[in-house]
Amino acid sequence: MRILLAEDDPLIADGVTVALKQSGFVVNRVAGGRLACASLQAEPPDILVLDLGLPDMDGMDVLRFAKRHAPQTQVLILTARDSVDAKVHGLDHGADDYLTKPFARDELLARLRVLERRLGNAATATIAVGALRLDTRQQEATLDGAPLALSRREYMVLKALVENVGAIQTREALESRLYGWGEEVASNAIEVHIHHLRRKLPAGFIKTLRGIGYMVPRP
Structure with a gap:
């Protein structure tokens, strides 16, 4: 299962990358929205883990790009924007799940397993x-x-x-x-x-x- 991680905070990105690799995921990481879009277009991942607060491009624009150019990719928003309005906005615009920071490692992995099953690669555990x-x-x-x-x-x-x-x-x-x-x-x-x-x-x-x-x- 290939995951694209778009996260500009190096500490969070390092921690998430290690956790995902230990759980058997293949992780490619970028720190900006433009690189995320280029990656989505060149080699769409199975799942995009997307921070909304990227330095060069708003994460919602990356989400819209993903829905247009990589429609099979599942998108998990991982962000500090924790208001109900922000969650509704993200989900209404195509995100498949929404997890706010700070988050527990086990919850992130559980949510990714749900998205993995949704892709049809594993109907059950x-x-x-x-x-x-x-x-x-x-x-x-x-x-x-x-x-x-x-x-x-x-x-x-x-x-x-x-x-x-x-x-x-x-x-x-x-x-x-x-x-x-x-x-x-x-x-x-x-x-x-x-x-x-x-x-x-x-x-x-x-x-x-x-x-x-x-x-x-x-x-």
Whole structure:
């Protein structure tokens, strides 16, 4: 799940980025409205976490831009504007949720999970494929009831595959789920994660379509 964080306060941005990455989200952050708009147009994220008080552009203008140019992107406003009128104004103009500062980390993560489910990537907190179960709240996986020891990125690759059972996921699509802008990605990074997953999963659980990508077949 890719998140664009538009927040100019470095302390808040640092804290939110760390919390989101620890929870398995891929985070790209910008400190201004114009950069946010450019990012939305070039590579729309799944969720935009938007501060309204950006230095170069009002956040409401960014919200309107997002609704025009990235209509599938869910928008969570994260702001100090805590009046009822401000909340109503933001929601009426297309925001999908509204959280005021200061906020609790767990509440932010819970609201993002709701938006994630709304996108249709996880209809429930549990994803099941055969004997495999993924708990998307706890970021845990079990096979036949036994815990699977997965690294964060192994879990994210597996989640991307089982969320899209029967559909091919290209290497580029998987990389976009795991790495943010500017992160150096080894040419065989996805292949390494797939190799490690196959050692922990039943034979044939993940299929390779040579030159195309990977897929978990329908049971």
